[in-house]
Amino acid sequence: MFFGQYEHSIDAKGRLTIPSGFRELIPDGLYVMLGFDHNLTAYPKAVYEQISNHANKMTITDKDARDFRRFLFGNTAELYFDSMGRILIPAFLREFAKIDSSVVIVGAGDSFEIWAPELWAVQNEQIKDPSLHATHWEAMNVSTRGD
Amino acid sequence: MFFGQYEHSIDAKGRLTIPSGFRELIPDGLYVMLGFDHNLTAYPKAVYEQISNHANKMTITDKDARDFRRFLFGNTAELYFDSMGRILIPAFLREFAKIDSSVVIVGAGDSFEIWAPELWAVQNEQIKDPSLHATHWEAMNVSTRGD
DNA sequence: GGAAATAATGTCAATAAGTGTCAGTTTGTG
DNA sequence: CACAAACTGACACTTATTGACATTATTTCC
Numbered sequence: 001m002f003f004g005q006y007e008h009s010i011d012a013k014g015r016l017t018i019p020s021g022f023r024e025l026i027p028d029g030l031y032v033m034l035g036f037d038h039n040l041t042a043y044p045k046a047v048y049e050q051i052s053n054h055a056n057k058m059t060i061t062d063k064d065a066r067d068f069r070r071f072l073f074g075n076t077a078e079l080y081f082d083s084m085g086r087i088l089i090p091a092f093l094r095e096f097a098k099i100d101s102s103v104v105i106v107g108a109g110d111s112f113e114i115w116a117p118e119l120w121a122v123q124n125e126q127i128k129d130p131s132l133h134a135t136h137w138e139a140m141n142v143s144t145r146g147d
Numbered sequence: 148m149f150f151g152q153y154e155h156s157i158d159a160k161g162r163l164t165i166p167s168g169f170r171e172l173i174p175d176g177l178y179v180m181l182g183f184d185h186n187l188t189a190y191p192k193a194v195y196e197q198i199s200n201h202a203n204k205m206t207i208t209d210k211d212a213r214d215f216r217r218f219l220f221g222n223t224a225e226l227y228f229d230s231m232g233r234i235l236i237p238a239f240l241r242e243f244a245k246i247d248s249s250v251v252i253v254g255a256g257d258s259f260e261i262w263a264p265e266l267w268a269v270q271n272e273q274i275k276d277p278s279l280h281a282t283h284w285e286a287m288n289v290s291t292r293g294d
Numbered sequence: 295g296g297a298a299a300t301a302a303t304g305t306c307a308a309t310a311a312g313t314g315t316c317a318g319t320t321t322g323t324g
Numbered sequence: 325c326a327c328a329a330a331c332t333g334a335c336a337c338t339t340a341t342t343g344a345c346a347t348t349a350t351t352t353c354c
Contacts, residue, residue, distance in 0.1 A: 001199070001220070001225070002220065003178075003220055003221075003223045003224055003225050004220075004221065004222075004223065004224050004225075004237055004239070005221050005222070005239055008341075008342090009341085009342065009343090011342075011343070011344095012343090012344090013301075013302065013303085014301095014302090015302090015303090017340080017341055017342075019340090019341095020339080020340060020341090036207070036208075036210070036213060037210070037213065082303070082304075083303095083304075083305085084304090084305090084340095084341085084342090085340080085341085086341095088301095088302070088303085091301095106217060106220075106221040107220045107221055107223070108216055108217060108220045108221065109199060109202060109203050109216060109219075109220045110203065113217070113221075123214075123217070124217070124221065124222075126214070127214045127215075127217060127218045128181060128218060128222060128243075130181060130182070130183045130218070131183060132218075133214075133215050133218060136201070136202075136215050139201065140197060140198055140201045155331075155332090156331080156332065156333090158332075158333070158334090159333085159334090160311075160312065160313080161311095161312090162312090162313090164330080164331055164332075166330090166331095167329080167330060167331090229313070229314075230313095230314075230315085231314085231315085231330095231331085231332090232330085232331085233331095235311095235312070235313085238311095
């Protein structure tokens with residue numbers, strides 16, 4: 001599982017060092033695609049394959065399904081680490097996420113996200129008050145477990 | 148269960164010795180995440196897994212669910228003890244909780260909390276009068292239990 | 295097709311961050 | 325009082341990340 005947040009820099013050519021702890025979980029590379037909130041989402045191969053298998057099963061006669069496949073495959077990059085543990089993020093993905101000279105890499109359980117620092121600051125500020133998530137906490141019943 | 152409070156120091160690199168009695172309960176490490184009141188909360192793995200399992204089941208298309216996952220995984224660290232019983236608390240967590248050269252570690256039943264000493268002093272001052280909690284005591288019927 | 299421009303990849307060394315170990319002090323215990 | 329365990333501070337060492345620059349591919353344009 002991917003946890004925590006790391007600010008890393010992007011070099012002049014668009015390369016990004018993935019935190020070494022994350023790399024250990026995905027030594028054979030990863031998929032990076034558009035995220036839902038102007039960020040990028042990085043998936044281990046096994047996770048992404050679930051998504052793509054689903055997409056590949058969809059009928060080709062349905063326009064909606066065709067569009068979804070285009071969205072998915074067209075906006076994903078399959079990336080490998082170089083000898084320094086870096087990946088080159090394609091320009092179209094950097095532009096989408098407004099990524100320039102540094103990013104914040106954020107653990108998200110079975111995947112992780114890549115954010116422009118300014119956008120992540122806004123995002124995390126909005127969500128990092130635990131009491132905002134009261135409904136979720138209550139659904140889990142953490143504090144009353146064991147009674 | 149985790150009981151009591153301990154003031155421990157943090158070394159120059161951000162490492163904290165966990166009280167040996169606590170360590171015995173969680174020899175295989177712990178999760179540390181943002182707490183509700185500008186503190187950090189430390190969960191044994193079994194407890195945290197309940198929370199993360201819940202989060203992993205949520206749909207990705209709902210913004211509220213995405214935010215909760217980001218809050219949860221992005222603001223958590225998975226930590227292990229070194230040979231001296233210390234953990235390294237990542238900088239982003241230390242900053243959130245305004246932790247500098249020492250902390251107070253406070254037992255909280257199935258989890259424990261890590262506080263900046265100044266914040267804990269204020270907090271504990273507010274809560275440590277037992278009569279403040281009269282309604283809770285009554286709800287539990289402690290004095291008549293066992294009849 | 296070939297030269298120039300652009301993009302991608304590779305390598306190295308400096309710095310910063312993290313980890314390991316030892317020994318001293320304190321605290322609690324027999 | 326002596327001993328053992330727990331915690332701490334200091335220091336040495338290792339690993340991770342970055343910036344800079346060199347090299348190789350790929351594309352573009354004449």
